[in-house]
Amino acid sequence: KIHYYGKKVYCSESGTSCHQCRQKTKDTKTVCRSGQCVGVRGQFCGSCLNNRYGESVAEALKDPDWSCPPCRRICNCSFCLETPTGQLYYMAKEKGFKSVHHYLVHLRQKWDSEHVSEDSVQVSEDSDTEEEAED
Numbered sequence: 130k131i132h133y134y135g136k137k138v139y140c141s142e143s144g145t146s147c148h149q150c151r152q153k154t155k156d157t158k159t160v161c162r163s164g165q166c167v168g169v170r171g172q173f174c175g176s177c178l179n180n181r182y183g184e185s186v187a188e189a190l191k192d193p194d195w196s197c198p199p200c201r202r203i204c205n206c207s208f209c210l211e212t213p214t215g216q217l218y219y220m221a222k223e224k225g226f227k228s229v230h231h232y233l234v235h236l237r238q239k240w241d242s243e244h245v246s247e248d249s250v251q252v253s254e255d256s257d258t259e260e261e262a263e264d
Contacts, residue, residue, distance in 0.1 A: 131175040149177035161197035171197035183228035
């Protein structure tokens, strides 16, 4: 059974761990098919995969080429990012984003475009200074 919302069934003996929330539960997790993944790294529960990446465990399980977020280098768990992102789910939803991943991509694009603009201004100023030095 895939977990989407509500109460999870925890079991320390026969449960499997989710890479994102690290909870050992009895629900069905994803299986990474990248060929590079091992252990819990490619296992995501339904609620984490949906809330954090906007993806479905059911679809991931049917896709013979599905790769987990760590293998695609988009994982936003605290281990992979080395920073806590748990509270971003509520902020992302409040701002109208499908998932935390979609929100982080938006923030990265915004950050990149702001820094490209700043770099352009700096290059322009550097060019003006070089031209003045040549005169």
